[in-house]
Amino acid sequence: MSSTVPSPARITALDVLDVRFPTSEQLDGSDAMNPEPDYSAAYAVLRTDAGDGLEGHALAFTTGRGNDVQAAAIAALAPHVVGRPVEEVCADLGAFSRSLVHDPQLRWLGPEKGAIHMATGAVVNAAWDLAAKRAGKPVWRFLGEMPPRELVAQVDFRWLSDALTPEEALEILHRAEPGRQDRIARLLERGYPAYTTTPGWLGYSDEKLARLAREAVADGFTQIKLKVGASLDDDVRRLRTARESVGDSIRIAVDANQRWDVQDAIDWMRALAPYRPYWIEEPTSPDDILGHAAVREAVRPIKVATGEHIANRVVFKQLLRAGAVDIVQIDSARVGGVNENIAILLLAAKFNVPVCPHAGGVGLCEMVQHLAMFDYVAVSGTTEDRVVEYVDHLHEHFVDPARVLDGHYRAPALPGLSAQMLPDSLKKYAYPDGPVWTARV
Numbered sequence: 001m002s003s004t005v006p007s008p009a010r011i012t013a014l015d016v017l018d019v020r021f022p023t024s025e026q027l028d029g030s031d032a033m034n035p036e037p038d039y040s041a042a043y044a045v046l047r048t049d050a051g052d053g054l055e056g057h058a059l060a061f062t063t064g065r066g067n068d069v070q071a072a073a074i075a076a077l078a079p080h081v082v083g084r085p086v087e088e089v090c091a092d093l094g095a096f097s098r099s100l101v102h103d104p105q106l107r108w109l110g111p112e113k114g115a116i117h118m119a120t121g122a123v124v125n126a127a128w129d130l131a132a133k134r135a136g137k138p139v140w141r142f143l144g145e146m147p148p149r150e151l152v153a154q155v156d157f158r159w160l161s162d163a164l165t166p167e168e169a170l171e172i173l174h175r176a177e178p179g180r181q182d183r184i185a186r187l188l189e190r191g192y193p194a195y196t197t198t199p200g201w202l203g204y205s206d207e208k209l210a211r212l213a214r215e216a217v218a219d220g221f222t223q224i225k226l227k228v229g230a231s232l233d234d235d236v237r238r239l240r241t242a243r244e245s246v247g248d249s250i251r252i253a254v255d256a257n258q259r260w261d262v263q264d265a266i267d268w269m270r271a272l273a274p275y276r277p278y279w280i281e282e283p284t285s286p287d288d289i290l291g292h293a294a295v296r297e298a299v300r301p302i303k304v305a306t307g308e309h310i311a312n313r314v315v316f317k318q319l320l321r322a323g324a325v326d327i328v329q330i331d332s333a334r335v336g337g338v339n340e341n342i343a344i345l346l347l348a349a350k351f352n353v354p355v356c357p358h359a360g361g362v363g364l365c366e367m368v369q370h371l372a373m374f375d376y377v378a379v380s381g382t383t384e385d386r387v388v389e390y391v392d393h394l395h396e397h398f399v400d401p402a403r404v405l406d407g408h409y410r411a412p413a414l415p416g417l418s419a420q421m422l423p424d425s426l427k428k429y430a431y432p433d434g435p436v437w438t439a440r441v
């Protein structure tokens with residue numbers, strides 16, 4: 001007789017792919033600091049021997065050169081991942097994410113910042129994709145139906161407790177618990193508000209800007225965004241053009257992508273003020289908390305927003321404690337994945353600051369919509385003054401692409417984090433050997 005106990009399913013591989021899109025050729029995505037990005041993904045796949053056909057997919061976003069460095073950082077985490085029981089990883093993603101962050105040698109490369117932290121984010125997000133697929137739910141709903149205590153267990157409170165304790169986090173989540181099912185129903189019906197950056201890239205002509213701005217309003221968006229910071233005269237003209245195109249009731253945000261010193265930011269925003277910009281995004285270095293506070297003080301009532309380059313929850317804590325921002329912009333692929341973004345959403349809720357996630361790039365819309373929807377269902381409980389960025393390109397490469405209708409992200413229905421790309425796209429855009437790239441040399 002056979003008494004062999006079947007061994008538990010394990011993670012058998014962490015595969016990493018370097019995928020790049022030659023977006024610089026159209027100037028899509030051009031801004032004051034990134035004039036010619038090739039939107040790229042350091043793409044991670046967790047494979048298992050569970051026999052259920054499920055894999056965990058996620059990515060770190062880069063703008064081209066350096067995507068190989070990012071891919072190498074992800075690969076460096078493989079020893080922490082390969083061989084681990086699938087069930088154990090998926091049952092405690094908080095412990096899983098902490099085990100990656102606290103590698104005693106790799107943490108020297110951070111700690112919790114830069115390529116190594118983004119690598120953690122990619123692997124943690126891939127594990128969430130796998131866990132949600134196993135649960136048969138999209139991540140927003142997987143999180144939105146999780147008991148408050150379990151959500152709190154996802155968060156690493158190290159270095160946070162002076163601003164947010166586990167007890168306070170639990171209280172925030174308990175407060176939002178009663179309306180969860182109603183809000184899920186409303187999300188399924190209406191979706192989550194979006195704004196579009198499509199009209200506002202720096203490389204576009206005034207004509208194209210005006211046309212795309214009018215189209216955005218016709219498509220149901222109530223907010224658009226313009227890139228600024230290369231030339232003041234051009235920006236005054238472009239913002240005036242945009243304001244004339246969309247009228248008074250549409251919010252226009254502007255985004256300097258860190259271009260300015262503090263005083264430049266203040267002077268520039270005063271010059272743009274007559275055209276009523278709603279927020280100034282990334283006015284200066286993402287590390288300059290006191291600089292953001294100074295800009296905020298000087299440019300009121302224009303709001304200050306930042307976050308897409310904020311390295312981790314500790315810096316978000318400082319921004320909030322210093323009163324340096326009006327709007328927190330989480331990014332799905334900058335910090336240590338879903339777990340750290342739960343921490344940041346809770347911090348923002350504690351300080352009563354709205355979260356308007358950063359997206360665009362490749363795969364960022366797909367992933368971050370889940371976090372915004374979770375915030376609405378289970379954390380802040382509101383979409384008031386909250387919008388998720390939307391840029392309409394590269395979605396065709398995804399199995400479950402982000403869909404925006406009438407200015408709202410539709411709630412994803414397929415299980416997982418929506419980051420999985422089509423096999424054909426992964427092959428064609430593989431760098432440097434995929435056919436799209438070999439044809440260019």
Ligand SMILES: [Mg+2]
Binds near residue numbers: 257281358
């Ligand atoms: Mg931005």
